[in-house]
Amino acid sequence: THVLFLKTHKTAGSTILNILYRFGEARNLTFALPTRYQFGYPMLFHSRRVKQFNNAKKQQYHIMCNHMRFFSSRVKKVMAPDTFYFSILRNPVTMAESSYTYYKSVVPAFKKVNSLEEFIADPQKYYSFQERSNHYAKNLLWFDFGFDNNANFSQHYLMAAIRNIEDNFNLILLSEYFDESMILLKDALCWELDDVMSFKLNFRSNDTVEKLSLQARKKLAAWNYLDWQLYVYFNKTFWQKVEQYGKEKMKQDVQLLQRKRDELMKVCLQGSRPVEASQIEDQNIRPFQFGMAKILGYKLNTDLSPSLREKCLRMILPELQYKDLLDRKLFLESKTSRTGTPQNMKNAGAANTKAVDHHRENLGPRQVN
Numbered sequence: 001t002h003v004l005f006l007k008t009h010k011t012a013g014s015t016i017l018n019i020l021y022r023f024g025e026a027r028n029l030t031f032a033l034p035t036r037y038q039f040g041y042p043m044l045f046h047s048r049r050v051k052q053f054n055n056a057k058k059q060q061y062h063i064m065c066n067h068m069r070f071f072s073s074r075v076k077k078v079m080a081p082d083t084f085y086f087s088i089l090r091n092p093v094t095m096a097e098s099s100y101t102y103y104k105s106v107v108p109a110f111k112k113v114n115s116l117e118e119f120i121a122d123p124q125k126y127y128s129f130q131e132r133s134n135h136y137a138k139n140l141l142w143f144d145f146g147f148d149n150n151a152n153f154s155q156h157y158l159m160a161a162i163r164n165i166e167d168n169f170n171l172i173l174l175s176e177y178f179d180e181s182m183i184l185l186k187d188a189l190c191w192e193l194d195d196v197m198s199f200k201l202n203f204r205s206n207d208t209v210e211k212l213s214l215q216a217r218k219k220l221a222a223w224n225y226l227d228w229q230l231y232v233y234f235n236k237t238f239w240q241k242v243e244q245y246g247k248e249k250m251k252q253d254v255q256l257l258q259r260k261r262d263e264l265m266k267v268c269l270q271g272s273r274p275v276e277a278s279q280i281e282d283q284n285i286r287p288f289q290f291g292m293a294k295i296l297g298y299k300l301n302t303d304l305s306p307s308l309r310e311k312c313l314r315m316i317l318p319e320l321q322y323k324d325l326l327d328r329k330l331f332l333e334s335k336t337s338r339t340g341t342p343q344n345m346k347n348a349g350a351a352n353t354k355a356v357d358h359h360r361e362n363l364g365p366r367q368v369n
């Protein structure tokens with residue numbers, strides 16, 4: 001198993017990350033992890049951002065899956081030639097709304113307005129391509145794949161980018177069809193259904209979702225035109241893959257996945273449903289809160305057997321805390337036993353560190369790759 005997941009932003013990537021973390025951890029696979037929480041994003045990927053990367057370890061990692069701005073030739077230096085590359089796209093309109101809510105306080109273009117409607121009514125008034133972090137406001141998918149998110153559209157340019165993605169990636173999934181995506185992933189990797197089982201992570205309560213007018217939605221699609229074209233293209237290839245898999249088989253597999261998920265939610269979760277972060281006292285499982293988004297989380301049932309508790313805990317462990325756990329397993333095990341630092345003390349720092357990390361990675365001085 002060699003897997004590279006390009007974790008694009010606001011596309012259900014945290015849920016997929018959790019799947020990959022659990023798969024790798026259960027099998028003692030090796031992860032190429034970032035030194036902090038992202039591979040130097042928004043700068044282009046570089047191997048020096050991989051924690052303790054050295055030539056001896058080169059191309060032996062099983063999984064790389066944290067946020068990065070993709071750079072094919074540099075990623076290939078880290079991952080083996082037989083690596084399976086995949087990523088996920090989302091409708092750029094709903095993605096823009098999610099990005100606005102989440103990144104409003106750190107994106108210059110968003111800071112200048114009171115709502116996404118106001119921004120999209122006259123984006124040129126608020127958007128400058130020269131201001132750092134503005135990529136969250138325009139063609140974010142395009143940016144994450146390593147392309148110029150401010151480029152002018154031409155059919156030739158679009159097709160060149162698509163060809164580049166198809167050359168590098170084995171599979172492109174869609175957030176809107178998450179369960180179908182997981183079946184395609186399982187099939188491509190020859191995994192079991194349980195391997196792609198997940199609970200939805202990093203999602204907002206409805207009251208922080210901005211309802212957009214039809215006109216705003218149309219303008220957002222036009223403003224994010226490069227992303228829109230990408231999404232349209234890979235929507236087609238996605239459904240071709242579903243056809244090849246078999247529509248009826250897909251339907252049955254999705255139903256089975258959903259039934260199994262419902263059952264596991266009943267077993268693992270208090271009330272079998274998500275709760276607001278403020279209700280989660282244990283900061284080891286409280287999701288990181290950022291911007292105006294109210295990110296929901298889960299509380300575990302209290303009467304779980306130790307082994308079931310471990311299993312359920314992994315399913316709901318937010319991105320940052322799980323990264324810290326893997327860090328400890330892969331890098332700090334010997335140090336930890338020497339210093340005897342209590343586990344919860346180290347976990348307690350995770351959310352704060354990410355807040356700083358987020359600001360630093362998004363707002364720090366622009367570096368040249």
Ligand SMILES: Nc1ncnc2c1ncn2[C@@H]1O[C@H](COP(=O)(O)OS(=O)(=O)O)[C@@H](OP(=O)(O)O)[C@H]1O
Pocket residue numbers: 008009010011012013014015094098175176178199200201202203204293
């Ligand atoms: N399983 C599943 N199916 C469909 N959609 C899902 C799923 N899991 C997460 N989500 C939605 O993905 C959004 C968060 O994406 P990310 O985790 O990639 O965000 S981040 O960039 O890592 O912050 C976030 O979107 P918004 O709620 O619109 O903000 C989640 O609701």
